[in-house]
Amino acid sequence: MGLTVAEIKGRLHEADEKEFAVLERALVADTRKGVREAVEAARRRLAAVRAERERLASLYAYERALAAERGGTVIVGLDEVGRGPLAGPLAVGAVVLPEDPIVEGLNDSKQLTPEARERIAGVVKQVAMTWTVEYIEACDIDAAGMTASLVCAFRRAVAHVEEAGVHPDVVLLDGNPLRMDAREVNVVKGDTLCASVAAASIVAKVERDALMCRYAEEYPEYHFESCKGYASPAHIEAIKRYGLTPIHRVSFCTAFTQQSLF
Template identity: 40%
Template sequence: MPLSTKEIEKKLEEISSLNDPFISKYKKDHRKSVQTLIQKWIRKYEREKQLIEEFNQMQKFEKQAKAAGFNVIAGIDEVGRGPLAGPVVAAAVVLDEYFFLPGLTDSKKLSWEKREEFYDFIMGNAKAVGIGVVTSEEIDQLNIYEATKKAMLEAITSLSIEPDYLLIDAMKLPINTKQSSIIKGDAKSISIAASSCIAKVTRDRMMKQYAEIYPEYGLEKHMGYGTKQHLEAIKSYGATPIHRMSFAPLKLS
């Protein structure tokens, strides 16, 4: 006697291979509800397989560095170069060879919920995480490019273990450690993607705290970027101590 739809659904949760005889058997089942379940399972399986393949591809730079004899490889990225308010935040992350998190990529491509989930996983499973924060006042003093470098260097020096190789998203740092600058590295290197996620969540949480201090600006929505709402709030209420006065339109006011 064939299994009920509920029984099939429960059994599918235990299956991890497309070649499982159960899949082959119920692919031939004529019940529409069963076909819907099977096709849903296949789509999920193919998506998970794709994420694993992408994860493996994103280990390329780490594997190359390991093959060259480097042992402690840190990925470095930053968030917050473009906003009119708030700090620039960088993170440095060292992963071990057993780290496995399919779906991890450039934090901008992840939902808020997925970033939070991945943040917790990375913090709990990375060998080391370092964070660097440079304030809006320092950004005005240094310029955003130099402030970004400073944040990245702070993130590296705050690691609990010293890296012997750096994978950096689109930057070169004035440091003796061997390094590679990778354009769009947060979508190409798993270590940089991890640092992108840590930096993004860290900065977003900071901006939500600032939003409680300066509620008129909607910082919890736009994170300091120059949205219409933010620009109108600046016109109405002026700048706050966390605004970057060297950025247009603030420097023109």
């Protein structure tokens, strides 16, 4: 090809599958070590791109098949964030995605970096037919318990979707049955299998994390910006030292609490 190894590496690094096929044929007789390594690196990169494209397509296809089994096409995916923290609300996200465009990077929110979650959540909010995040506050979790709080939050989320003029045929929930809606379909590990549930998990996580960072400004002793209300050693030590705030779940803190100082 008359190109230096560096030039070939650059072209291979930028090549899509069609361009790579042409380059690979042109380089078949080039025995330079750097070229052979660059060809293999490009092959691995494109294989990863292809696998990710297929993974994303399967997220959309899986939930569409679930909807089709029930004679519907409009899907709302729901997922909860913040079931286990000592402080802060329970958050339930609900997202209704169109079939197109496919949102790149959708996955279980726990599998993504904070930066990736922020980016993907922004795309979801732009392309979704509608979305919402509903909260159940700590005092209400203490009063009603977690199961009732989950049912309440999920129902609020579905109601918000319908108030926006979108009427789901299928309500997809991550995890075990809650029997909160006649349209409910439960998918264990739904945030890794269903596009709309993954989107709901990401949006709920981003929104709740941002809320906890705002609470960190109000209650700086508790390190909410880093622990997000979960039982980190620093958070537990702060509870022991300063007591509970109004956003703490009293029923979750009985092992190490004193009377609230707030």
